[in-house]
Amino acid sequence: MVIHKEWKLKVGGWELEYNICYHNGTMKFSYSAAALVSQVDLQDRVHALRDDTKRLLTISQQTDYTQPESSLRLPFDTEILHAVRDVAQSIKTITLQYVVVIGIGGSNLGTQAVYDVVAGSMNLLGDRLPKLLFLDTVSDEKMTAVTRTLERLPKKEDFAVIVISKSGTTVETIVNTEILWAFLAEHFGDPRGRFVAITDEGSKLWNQAGEKKILRLSIPAQVGGRFSVFTAVGLLPLLLAGIDMEELLKGARRAVDDNTQETSNRNTAIVSAIITDHHRRALRTIHNSFLFSPKLETLGKWYRQLVGESLGKDGRGITPIVSIGSTDLHSQAQLYFAGPDDKMTHLMYSMSGDVNQVPQHLALPGLIQDIQNKSLEQVMKAIVHGVKTAYEGLKRPYIEIDLQGVGVYELGYYLQWRMIEVMYLGILMEVNAFDQPQVELYKNHARKFLKG
Secondary structure (H helix, E strand, O other): OEEEEEEEEOOOOOOEEEEEEEEOOOOEEEEEHHHOOOHHHHHHHHHHOHHHHHHHHHHHOOOOOOOOOHHHHHHHOHHHHHHHHHHHHHHOOOOOOEEEEEOOHHHOHHHHHHHHHHHOOOHHHOOOOOEEEEEOOOOHHHHHHHHHHHHOOOOHHHEEEEEEOOOOOOHHHHHHHHHHHHHHHHHHOOOHHHEEEEEOOOOHHHHHHHHOOOEEEEOOOOOOHHHOOOOHHHHHHHHHOOOOHHHHHHHHHHHHHHHOOOOOOOOHHHHHHHHHHHHHHOOOOEEEEEEOOHHHHHHHHHHHHHHHHHHOEOOEOOEEEEEEOOHHHHOOHHHHHHOOOOEEEEEEEOOOOOOOEOOOOOOOOOOOOOOOOOEHHHHHHHHHHHHHHHHHHHOOOEEEEEOOOOOHHHHHHHHHHHHHHHHHHHHHHOOOOOOOOOHHHHHHHHHHHHOO
């Protein structure tokens, strides 16, 4: 753990000038006076949450799933990983090319976030196999694209389908499953040996999968969908896609160990939660995840669901938005810099590699100065520096997260870190971060409409 601190009194404006960086070799979390939170207030609130921190540590060391926060146990649960490996061995073939994941929200986003980062935002154009295809909404265009892809395969051993619904009755998921099942049965014969169902034990989907001899895996009852990426929900499709689950879980375990400590030197999740809540109370209720890499976009959408569904309760909440740098600097920067001061920004990036460089001899010389021999990463670093400097000059708050190359281990750490951060935010905001009763409103109205 590398901790860098700089302190200096400053006259006028902000109380202190400081720059604090926590670097654990996995993720670099940095904030400065630009976060607009005094160190005294921050440390006082860390101290006030010490009993809650102890409780999370205790839950992480238990072996059951009886508490709402029991998802902290998942990275340590070897039984889940063994069950996933057994099912993967049953369905994986040497010719497997496509794995279709049918799910929505927490049943899909965490998996897709990891896959998009590892395989890249342009993964469908690459040679990596097997590929994951995601049916995450009801859409003729998406379903047609998937069926046209699968119908070109020589045999049914070339694909697998994973159906994920915690309740077992998610409308979008079941509709997509029925359509895809019928298509595959018509083109390949009985497809049941190529399907896996992941749901709560005892749900209607669980029971029907058992009756039809479809492979199935359960989700611990206390683990909600948005906290389920380290259950079979995420582990099975990612394992089939050739992603190292040991490294993913190893990173998550490190995050649990670090962020259930009472000291803020290791527990950066509590620091991030306190800074975010400070700005929520100051009416900066929009949380902007500004991600400076296209492959991080789904990671931002996963966090968007985690925050929105966990904290939007009882008239309170934080509105999470996702911005992609530098693309959205050309569509939203004017708003962010000169619009309402109602946003807290997390600048997030992972910069490594210098494959593509601007040549020494330019085809269009004189248009932009000082770009010769600069890599794309160097250009992006300059852009991020410009954004930070602009925020500081305008006194718009931000913190930084550097994922340090963003491998599988780093992803495991980051996902778990964010889930713990949201647990602390639920405590600070005095809301239940683990239920989502209002989500049923649209589902009930949709079911009534389908009845005609």
